[in-house]
Structure formats: C-alpha cells, structure tokens
Amino acid sequence: MSTPVILEDLQAAFPGWCIWRSSAGRIWATRNGRRLSQRELDHGLSQTIDADDIAQLAEQLKEQEAGEQAL
Known part of the structure; x- marks a missing residue:
C-alpha cells in the first residue's frame, strides 16, 4: 500500500480507526468500536x-x- 496523502485516503485505508486533525495540527487516530484487552496493550x-x-x-x-x- 502506498502512503496515503490526505485524511480521507488514510481513513479509507484504515477503516477500523477514527482519524482527525486536532486544532494544534497533529493527526490522531483512535480505534472504532472496541477496547483493547490488557494483553493487547x-x-x-x-x-x-x-x-x-x-x-x-x-x-x-x-x-x-x-x-x-x-x-
């Protein structure tokens, strides 16, 4: 997979994540729909x-x- 160049491309490439840009300009992603187990962490x-x-x-x-x- 090539490196996505816009947020929409990134979201399409990683549908299990909610992706956004903060007001400070950083890019964030958090998992959609599930919490990780302690083992996964x-x-x-x-x-x-x-x-x-x-x-x-x-x-x-x-x-x-x-x-x-x-x-």
Whole structure:
C-alpha cells in the first residue's frame, strides 16, 4: 500500500480507526468500536495514537496492524 496523502485516503485505508486533525495540527487516530484487552496493550498495541503528519500516522497504523496480526 502506498502512503496515503490526505485524511480521507488514510481513513479509507484504515477503516477500523477514527482519524482527525486536532486544532494544534497533529493527526490522531483512535480505534472504532472496541477496547483493547490488557494483553493487547501489553504487546504494544494502542487505543489512540498521534503523529506530526499523515505519513507518520500511516506508518504507526501499519505497525499497529502488524502487531495485531502477530498476536
């Protein structure tokens, strides 16, 4: 998958997440519809993540997906 360039692309690529830009300009994502278990949190998954830009957030979201698959 190529790196999404706009928020709508990022949202389409990661439908399990709610993605938005804060008033401070950071990009945030939080999981839709489920809370992580303590086991998932202990293995490095996050309920909510943030980044300076869309490309950084896309990388974090890819890492979260890889972590989920590893469990």
